[in-house]
Amino acid sequence: MLGKLLYVLHLLGAVLWVGGMAFALLALRPALAALEPPQRLLVHEGALRRFFLIVWHAMPVLLLTGYALLFGWYGGFAGAGWHIHAMHLTAIIMAGVFVALFTGPWKEFRAAQAAGDRPKAATAMDRIRQLVAMNLGLGLLTVAASAWGRFGG
Template sequence: MLGSLFYALHVLGAVLWVGGMVFAILVLRPALAVLEPPQRLALHEAVLKRFFLLVWHAMPVLLLTGYLLLFGWYGGFRGAGWHIHLMHFTSLLMAAVFVTVVTGPWREFRAARGKGDAAGAALQVNRIRQLITMNLVLGLLTVAVAAWGRFGG
């Protein structure tokens, strides 16, 4: 029963993180074109602040439940299939990219907004977009690997 709870939390964390990136890149970003640049930056700040807070909670839950399942269900790395190893690798990459976004361009974006530097803020939004797009590709790959490997592929 505890394993089912860990698995459910793991899947929910992945859905929130990857789904949030899909929404941000494929839905929200194109729709922002109707706004004037100052409004776009303000909306970016509000949306990213909420999304990054969500990921700060989902990411540790994903990593913790992943390790609990790895060692509790599979008995460690030796008992895990190729898909678990690949998910482990991509999850660590995704976590590193996220921490890079938050400690780099996100911090610089907020500093630029605080100084009223719209051009600097826009530059950082573009860096954030590039890194989130990279993480989205990693996240979709991870989901595909999880689905494929789950059924012995």
């Protein structure tokens, strides 16, 4: 029962984080091209502020439930398959990228927006886009590898 609940929370965390990045990058960003740059940056700021708040909740849930499942179901790293090791590695990288993004370009972006420095804000937003794209690639790879590996492939 507890294992099932942890597994459900694990998958919900993954869906919210990885799915949110896919929406931001593949749907929201191209649609915002229809707006003038100042409005575009404003909408980006509002959308990402809310999304990053979601990630700050989804990411710890994903990591903690992952470790709980690892030790609860497999007794630790030695008993786990390759897909769980791969998931662990990419999750650590993704968490590091997110923290770097949040404390680096996102902070710069918000300061530039507050100061009305549009070119600086646009440069920071481009860096955010690159880091989110990197994490989206890693997230999709993680989901694909974990689903594939579950069946022993």
